Every structure is written in C-alpha cells, then in structure tokens.
Amino acid sequence: MQITGDGELEIGGCRITRLARDFGTPLHIMDEEMMRSNCRDIRTSLHQHYPKVFVAYASKAFCTLAMCRLIHEESLGLDVCSGGELFTALEAGIPPENILFHGNCKTPREIEMGVRVGIGRFIVDNLDELDLLSEISRKFRRRAHVQIRLNPGVEAHTHHYIQTGLIDSKFGLGITDGQAMKAVERVLGSEYLVLEGVHSHIGSQILTVEPYVLATQVVMSFVGDVKEKYGYSLREVNLGGGFGVRYKAADTGFSLDEYAERVSRVVRESCHIQRLDLPCIMVEPGRYIVGEAGTTLYTVCGIKDIPGVRKYVMVDGGMSENPRVTLYQAEYEAILANRALEESTETVSIAGKHCEEGDMLIVDAKMPQAKPGDTLAILTTGAYHYSMASNYNRYPRPAVIFVRAGLADVVVERESYANLLARDRIPARLVQTDARDIGPHLPAAGNPG
Numbered sequence: 001m002q003i004t005g006d007g008e009l010e011i012g013g014c015r016i017t018r019l020a021r022d023f024g025t026p027l028h029i030m031d032e033e034m035m036r037s038n039c040r041d042i043r044t045s046l047h048q049h050y051p052k053v054f055v056a057y058a059s060k061a062f063c064t065l066a067m068c069r070l071i072h073e074e075s076l077g078l079d080v081c082s083g084g085e086l087f088t089a090l091e092a093g094i095p096p097e098n099i100l101f102h103g104n105c106k107t108p109r110e111i112e113m114g115v116r117v118g119i120g121r122f123i124v125d126n127l128d129e130l131d132l133l134s135e136i137s138r139k140f141r142r143r144a145h146v147q148i149r150l151n152p153g154v155e156a157h158t159h160h161y162i163q164t165g166l167i168d169s170k171f172g173l174g175i176t177d178g179q180a181m182k183a184v185e186r187v188l189g190s191e192y193l194v195l196e197g198v199h200s201h202i203g204s205q206i207l208t209v210e211p212y213v214l215a216t217q218v219v220m221s222f223v224g225d226v227k228e229k230y231g232y233s234l235r236e237v238n239l240g241g242g243f244g245v246r247y248k249a250a251d252t253g254f255s256l257d258e259y260a261e262r263v264s265r266v267v268r269e270s271c272h273i274q275r276l277d278l279p280c281i282m283v284e285p286g287r288y289i290v291g292e293a294g295t296t297l298y299t300v301c302g303i304k305d306i307p308g309v310r311k312y313v314m315v316d317g318g319m320s321e322n323p324r325v326t327l328y329q330a331e332y333e334a335i336l337a338n339r340a341l342e343e344s345t346e347t348v349s350i351a352g353k354h355c356e357e358g359d360m361l362i363v364d365a366k367m368p369q370a371k372p373g374d375t376l377a378i379l380t381t382g383a384y385h386y387s388m389a390s391n392y393n394r395y396p397r398p399a400v401i402f403v404r405a406g407l408a409d410v411v412v413e414r415e416s417y418a419n420l421l422a423r424d425r426i427p428a429r430l431v432q433t434d435a436r437d438i439g440p441h442l443p444a445a446g447n448p449g
Helices: 016-023 032-049 065-073 083-091 108-117 127-140 179-188 210-230 256-274 324-328 417-421
Strands: 009-011 027-031 053-058 077-080 099-101 121-124 144-151 193-199 236-238 280-283 294-306 310-315 334-336 346-351 360-367 375-379 399-404 407-412
Touching: 009 016, 016 027, 016 294, 016 375, 016 399, 016 407, 027 032, 032 053, 032 065, 032 256, 032 280, 032 399, 065 077, 065 083, 065 407, 077 083, 083 099, 083 108, 099 108, 108 127, 121 127, 127 144, 127 179, 127 193, 144 179, 144 210, 179 193, 179 210, 193 210, 193 280, 210 236, 210 256, 256 280, 310 360, 324 360, 334 360
Parallel strands: 027 399, 053 077, 053 280, 077 099, 099 121, 121 144, 144 193, 193 236, 236 280, 310 346
Antiparallel strands: 027 294, 294 310, 294 375, 334 375, 346 360, 399 407
C-alpha cells in the first residue's frame, strides 16, 4: 500500500479510484503479494528454529476458491471447520491429506464427508464426536487420523468471546478433569482411529508470545503423561493460531521470530527432560496471513453534523460486511483514499447504512473534511469480514478482488438483488389472490396546491 504523488491510495499497483469505478463499492480488496509474503514469513521463521514444521492456514478467516489455491501454491496446508469450508477446499483442488478438520459440533454428514475423501487430520473436540468418528470410520472401513484438542486453561489477553483456551469453554477436552486422557485411551483402543497428536488453541488476536509459551508447557507435559501412561509417542503437537495483527497504527505487531524461538525451545527442552522424540510442530495462522492484506472501500453518501455533539460521515456499507465492531468492539483506522495526502482536520464517526443505531464502523476517526462522493478506505479488513458478512436489510454482499502488480481480479462476484431472492419460495396458498386486491392501502395522496 502506498500513496501516489497526487495523493491517491494505491494497493498492489492499482489506484483506489479506478478500483471503485470498475468494481463498485463497498469493495473488499486483498493484496495478493502481502498474503503470499506472510505465508513465506511464517514458514521461514519456524524452520529457522525447528526441523519439523507443518503450517495450515485457518480458512475461517477468509475462505474462497482463489484463497485456497493461493495457500496451496505457497505450500501450506488448510484448516477447515465446516462441511462448506471442506467442500470449498476440495473444489479448489487441495489434496485431502493436507486438510485438518476442526469444529466443536461436527455433524454426521460432515464427518462422513471427511472420512470418505480421506482428510489428513480430524481435530477431535469432545468424547461424543470421538465415538461418532469411530462409528463412521468403521462403517466405511477407512482409518481416520486424529489429534485430540486439549483445553490448556491458559488465559490470553483478548476479547472474552475469542478466548478458547479457558477451562470454561465449549472447545476442547480438559486435562485436569481427565477428559483428555480418556479421549486418548478411546483412540488407542479403536480399530479405525489413529492417534497422531494433540491440539491447543488459546484464542485470537494475541499480540504477545508469553501465553503461547505457557500453553506449550502444558501441552508438552500432557504429551509426556501419555508416553508414561501408555508408552505411546505422540508425533504431532499442534499449537493452533491466533497471532494478532495491527488494526491501528499504535498496535504492536506480533513477533513471529520470538514465537518460533521460544515455543521451539519449550518443545526441545520438554522432549529432553521427558525423553521424548521431537514431534512435528504444527501451527494454524489465519488472521495473520490475510488481516492486514485486506482493505474495504466505501463511498461517502452524506454528512450529518450535529453542532457540539458529533459529526457523522455516512457510507454505503456497514455491519453487514463488517460485524466485528458490534461483535468484538473492534477498532479500525480509515483513510480518505482519494485525498490521502490532505491533513486530518476533524474527528468524525463513520456510520453504516443499516437500520441499526449501533451500525458504526469507526466511532472516532481523524480525517480531512469529507464530502459526498469521496472514497473511504478502512484498513486491516482481510480477516473475518467477508467470511462473517450477511444480507441484513437485504443488502447484497460486496465483491472481493485480488490485486497484484497492477492487476485486479474478481475472486467473489458482487451479489445482485436477484441473488438475494434465488432461494426464496412463496407457498402456493399465498399466491392465490392478486396482491393488489388486498390491503392495507395508504391514504390517497394529497393534491399539492
């Protein structure tokens, strides 16, 4: 991302005004080169500190056919958590053996889908799922390779909705209550399940390394307990993802190198003390790969200035393509993209167009004086925006484009009004009467003058 000499934002060699003109707004823009660079940085950092590494992209952050292809080209595996994400990955040509299947409530249909295609790993989240997976694997006489998701009880300093490593969580099996070891015993006793390792994920948007170090210590202690109790060496230690990104200029970036160095040291030392073979370390970054690579464009529709109270800059999108402000009180920064060099002279609130008082994209944004027709860019919108988008107020979801070296390609087409109605049906009993023959009716319009 850069600003041209005449003051216009440019991403991937493409001018913002051209993108807004050619593709319309709202518009999700993904910087392809940045995503590829992030993939390589993660692989390189980990390999510099540890010999056996597997990186799987957490596709829930942003999952499309094109994104799955990019991930495969960059030699990463893929983490899915639904039948829809699995179907997308398979349609994109991802080898099933490179796919990890997550989810705390996998349905029989989803598990059967994974077993039939032979996915690489099932991340088992609870004992009932384990029994179901065993039953389906037996039915198809196909082995399922398993990682047990542990609940390490480590608190990450993030929003409580995205803390997933606490004892009181819908995710994972507890270590202290014996549930995790019970799952290990069941897998080891199963004819069609193969225990490959354990998994831990402590949350999202984590910017410090310390919580990962603590979680890794807990996980490695459990690995040692499994070896001591059953004489079984776990070959994989999956430490999940959650690496944070910078949503605002003042945010501290996550240090991949520090993470790789400290976590790998814990694994090595634990293996030495407990006389374990070095396992493969697996990680599942999602937001870190796509978050800062995404920018969303809007067109300013109008200005509402309430003297002495607040000035609203209203744009042609909102919570339907960015629900994170409402869900997590997420904070963002914006740029007046067609006048990016102008001095910020006022603090305004960026308001969405949806019929909700809480549809705010940024509460306090420092900007030049905006006017209708300006192009506004909100930064770091690559993760959990398109993937969480909705049709609230019957609003069509935006297009998504990849930009690179001056080229812009549509990877998700903009929805049309016809798309919104494509799956709607009117029962026959509701279409027997002409709608014009029934009420209510507005009063007759007055005759001005």
